[in-house]
Amino acid sequence: MSAEPPIRVVLADDQAMIRAGLRMVVESEPGMEVVGEAADGVEAVAIARRFQPDVVLMDISMPRLDGLTAARQLLDTPRPPKIIMLTTFDTDENLYAALRAGTSGFLLKVSPPEQLVEAIRVVAGGDGLLDPAVTTRVIASFAGRHEPVRPPQLAELTPRELEVLRMLARGLTNAEIAGELFVGEATVKTHVARVLMKLNLRDRAQAVVFAYESGVVTPGAAG
Template sequence: MIRVLLVDDQELIRAGLRGILRSSFGFEIVGELGDGTDVVMSAEELRPDVVVMDVRMPGTDGVTATRLLRAEADAPPVLVLTTFEDDEILAAALRAGAAGFLLKGVPAEDLQRAVRTVAEGGSWLDPAVTGRVLTAYREGTASLPSGALDVLTPREREVLELIGNGLSNTEIAERLTLGEGTIKTHIGHVFAKLQLRDRSAAVVFAFDHGLVRPGPR
């Protein structure tokens, strides 16, 4: 079972999410919050595998809550949901450490896949707005010089490409027929060499340097 903490100010939305992320599909809703104020405390208490977070909420908004949560040790990954195609807000959520974003109203199967992917350590960027959001993300992020990929070994470059495609460490290990410990070592080297803060930054870097292109998953 994938343990999920729901954070959304609209009860109707949370009810819909409960229906999609129910136990028969392999999910357990361990808690619900109406805004981001108590996210950190609830995550420490409930130990979810993933937090599904709205971005526009009264009180503490989703971007701020994501930033506070991801600053904690062993924090669960965050999948951001929004009804708004607000590129700046979604880009801010990525900068805050969100593992991905998804527009509300997508098919139930897409939401389930996104939650599973993020819970397993991967990333998920909704293809409907990925290109625009990445443009907004870049405007607030320091860029690396051209040729930055040259510092990577062929294997590290391959790992970065798979991160950019949203694969988790387990999936990368299976794809490359390597142990997860080896994959973690490669990822650590990639992050250090390219000065990347987190997986979201690695995804953006992969898009920026042509290793991955926006489009349907």
Template sequence: MSNRLRVLLADDQFLVRAGIVSLLGLDPGIDVVAEASDGEQALKLVASHRPDVLLLDLRMPRLDGIGVLTRLREDQDPTPVLVLTTFDDDEQVVAAMRAGARGYLLKDVTLEELTAALRQVAAGQRYIQPAITATLVAHFADPEPAEPPAYIPRLTDRELDVLRLLAAGWPNRDIAESLHLAEGTVKNHVSAIMDKLGVRDRTKAVLRALELGLLSRS
């Protein structure tokens, strides 16, 4: 039985699709099982091929990426979606994540980052490019008034410092240098943050913190 990752690619530009297929072909663990040139075709191919991940552009004819995400969310077991697009404006990023995207990348990413993102999304995790995470933070910096959540975990000042740098996409080593801490200490803080927020990875920690308004607090 093959362990190769089965990817469905949806993009309206032929040359872009050809380039992505060619690049992904360099990874022996990934198969592009089908290609779609519009949103309606993407939905049909998802239903017939049941890929591990849908690699989806947002601007497409007939049905755009947000529409595809919205329709897929109606499935009992929706295919995980990784958005790969040229658009990094706040509204597109937030709309895609709210519509159910598991990850969001810009088309200037490296092949290494793209393949890592595909595997992470297929494994049920989220993957957001650091620059996009910063966009989400900026969008939620001044949230609309809303009913407060029933419970907001208490993070220490140092944990909040670490969380803010996590949200900016910094790796542990750079966080340690910035805060004058040992890298092992930073790892402990990251683990404590994820435990308190009830999540299992760094991206979910940032998204959960945004939902709770933790990153907008002084």
């Protein structure tokens, strides 16, 4: 049985010491490798396009091109990587902007190494949300400030797919959804893939944003 290919990671931060620390953590972990580094947003876009990583660790505040703009450019490519935003400040505004842009999550630079490694694995695998409690809280808070808009593509979802979308909005993993629905994880994976495809969403984080902004779930009702 052949081994799984390593998770390919690009590091983007304007501080060399931060990049060195991130590299040390990632490369000490079996099944991960750093394939490129960038010191600003312009470099981050160029290097990620060149090396086609699975995950980009992107500083939110960088010269020449900020991390959020760089992330939007990368997410607009045919084979976008998963992007984890790195920041010094845990502000809800930054997190919501990053999630709406299509990034997979948000991590503080002071997070412990094991949290960084777990975050990379979670977003690369696509089976869960990065820090579901924080993610759903922030999205519910910001989405609740506006009247929900129900997009027409919602009508394409089957009742079961709508149920899965509501569970995604609660931050449940595939295993947790499988447990609630009494089905196998492979079946859940299929449902999640169809939900994302029909709604033209990149990943679970965007599905949570969509669920709240469309009124499929309402703040306070998804827990």
